Amino acid sequence: MTAEFTGWHVLAEFGGVDPQLCDDLERLESALRKSLVAAGVTICDVVHKQFEPQGVTILALLSESHASIHTYPESGDIFVDVFTCGSIGSGATKAVELLKEELSPGSVNMEVIQRGHTSRRIHEPVGEGLTRVWNMSEVIVDTNTPYQHMVIAKTEQGISLFSDDDRQSTEFSQLTYHEAMLVPGYALAEKLDRVLIIGSGEGVASQMSVAAGASLVDHVDIDQLEVELCAEHLPYGYTQADLAAAVAQTGPIKMHYADGWDFLAQAEAAGVRYDMIVIDLPDERVEDAQHNRLYEDEFLLRCKALLSEGGVLAAQAGCQTMWRNETLKRSWTRFHSLFDTVVPYVSDEHEWTFIFGTPKAIADPVAKMTTALSRLPYRAETIDERAIVRGAIEPHALRVGVSV
Secondary structure (H helix, E strand, O other), rough: OOOOOOEEEEEEEEOOHHHHHHHHHHHHHHHHHHHHHHOOOOEEEEEEEEEOOOOEEEEEOOOEEEEEEEEOOOEEEEEEEEEEEHHOHEEEEEHHHHHHHHHHHOEEEEEEEEEEEHEEEEEEEOOEEEEEEEEEEEEEEEEOOOOEEEEEEOOOOEEEEOOOOEEEEEEHHHHHHHHHHHHHHHHHHOOOOEEEEEEEEOOOHHHHHHOOHHHEEEEEOOOOOOOHHHHHOOOOOOOOOHHHHHHHOOOOOOOOOHHHHHHHHHHHHOOOOOOEEEOOOOOOOOOOOHHHHOOOOOHHHHHHEEEEEEEEEEEEEEEOOOOHHHHHHHHHHHHHHHEEEEEEEOOOOOOOEEEEOOOOHHHHHHHHHHHOOOOOOOOOOOOOOOHHHOOOOOOHHHHHOOOO
């Protein structure tokens, strides 16, 4: 297969077909041949099988690939499979449409799949029974690190990062995502000198925190290979030179390849305190998952113990859509049980809600944040004062359905 290879694979189910037709080998083969020739494909050979007591399978070998039909007279169903490649690639769709005219089914269910090196796809789960399909025009990295299956690819949103089929960031939306995760916390924190980032392998969060005034950013990520590949291939976040400096710890960003849980224990033992701690990990799963422990109460309590006076814990809390908000409800309940002041930021231009907690009781945290925003050294491009006010209104499901 060459890099230029492309093809179309059509899978169709014809329902409500005359049962006698479903068992008529000659008529079915004639219809298949007629449809393929009219679609412009080249038939090399045709083989068939009549089953007892009923049912037919016909397979056509094509210069462009293959076509087949398999019938179930007892239910009036015919299953069709046509794959064509090369200059006649779209002939597969035409052949199935013509076959439909020949067989007059009562119902048709058809799926068209583009195949080839330029048609790779990732099926991202977005809810029970729901997936989002990402078309990848070029796969740059496809590897299993010691901790995850990692893909970096070109999509319609630019160069994009996927972890275990979940989109982590894209060139198009990463700034909106990272500002939503960080800027409200910058504005809520009493000061911003020392920051801890857990996860966020691209490095954007670390660099943004330095731009916001932090003199020290400890960046902790367990997956060294992922961080290195991000620096090599993503057009945002660390460059390879940036990462080398962070690993050498010669500048404000200090890279630690370590388990976040272990790092927190070591920092607590050393008496280290942070003005802001950011949890930016793969999404918490509704089902059991190894990394879920880094979203739960014990981990959050460890983070809370490392906050300085007026410090803030920030986390990606989940999706606000009604079909995917279970982990958001969990985060909302946890933060309210642990912190005296909790502020959400419901992004209006991304699908995530972020949550910010501080042990300090603040009478009007949103007013504090809108006032502080204009004073930040970092100038946000996707958040302004009105966005802070709007984003701090929690989704309706949290107001009415979650006990805090």
